Amino acid sequence: MSGRLRATAEYGAALALLGLAWWYASGPYGMPPYLLPSPASVLTTLWNMLAAGQLLPHIAFTIQNIVLGLLIGTVFGVLLAYLLFKTPFLNDVLEGPLVVLQTAPKIALAPLIIIWFGLGLTAKIVLIFSLVFFPVFAGALAGFRAIDSRLHDLAQLLRLTPAQRFFRVDLLASLPSIFVGVKIGAIQALVGAILAEWMSGAQGLGYLMTYATATYKTPILFGAVLLTALFGMVMHALLNEIEARFLSWNVPDER
């Protein structure tokens, strides 16, 4: 626990230092506000937007897309991995193409995805999905393959049904590996969500950034970037918390 407290303190100190540097550069050092608005002006702008009800819809939109993309990507990533794990034939046929797809830069495909799926929500979710899917798939497949073979013996001895095998043994045994994929996928999802909003639509933190850039409202740009970074940190902390709570069985006790 004290280690965790120290980590939080160190994290806080680093942030404070960064804030101080920002304040110094925009204040005493004298960077022009259109290049670097002061922390105070950014916070005031955010506060005013929040009070006017102009901020929350954007935040909610981005979070909604990330959560949806992350959920769908995770479910499909895990299911396809299990299908490959259980079907050697599919594994032989699909593994090659999937590795090629996995190494393809999905971000570069973003314009294509918009052409295919339109300017609306679908394209955004598809882009996020494509970014989440592969790390989760890779993590899950590695996890399924690493299951102790005697757990399969146990499942066979207990005559478990296929559903029992999946939900009560294989999925849980692979959860630590799957979670590694989800954590990578979550960061990718954030990048994907912002990128998709840069390219089309009129909602979300990514849209706020392009809007602010086009209209030279630098404080809004900074505010949106700040909120995105903040959301990334919250998501990371949340996933760590989930991991600590539900996957502690996987971590050897300190002796």
Added chain:
Amino acid sequence: MITIEQIAKKFSGKSGEVIALEPFSQEIAEGELVSIIGPSGCGKSTLLRIIAGLETPTSGKIVLGTSGLKRPVGFVFQDAVLLPWKTVAENIRFPLDTSGVPRSQGDQKVKELIQLVGLAGFENSLPKQLSGGMKQRAAIARALADDPPILLMDEPFSAVDLLTRETLNDELSRIWRKTGKTILLVTHSVEEAAYLGTRVMVMSPRPGRLRKTFDVDLPSPRGEETKRSPEFLDLVAELRTMMREMTQ
């Protein structure tokens, strides 16, 4: 009752066929505790896995006198193979949960089993918090959970230290007398085989085959005095000589 009828097993690998088990037959009566010993490669684990239905024999068949039971055998692995995300109690009730036994009935059964194997107070511990011996106790309780008439044990105590091993031997003997299960125990230790078994099957390697069976005429319950009795010591000496011949 277990009837082994001309069971044989071949594995085909890169370097051709390997005969894991040459055909042999054997009958094991209800309530017997049969020890199976032999050097590595004698097919003793393969035999156990075939009886458990984890491997299919190349020829021959196994008849379990347990007509119609969904899970006729309980199996104890060399190391416990508990589900690491479940507590001791949850692990023991896993066979019950997955066969639709009602919650309250399961709770009662788990309580009894925890008493039987001496794990009271550790119900809510995770496997990672247990010593090797305690894990093995939990594994035995799990194997007994849905009351299979046959218990198959594949070197169940080889991963625990000597003192724990002796304690667990006595515990197993007590559980066997109390439950009346038919038990097949694969082991490396001649003392363990002689101390626990009503019969000892000695197997020889390359190819795996049944070398000889010994009836163990030692009074039950057995204890420290058994281990000092001339009959026991003679049997151990004979088994050891046989094992030594085979490994040379």
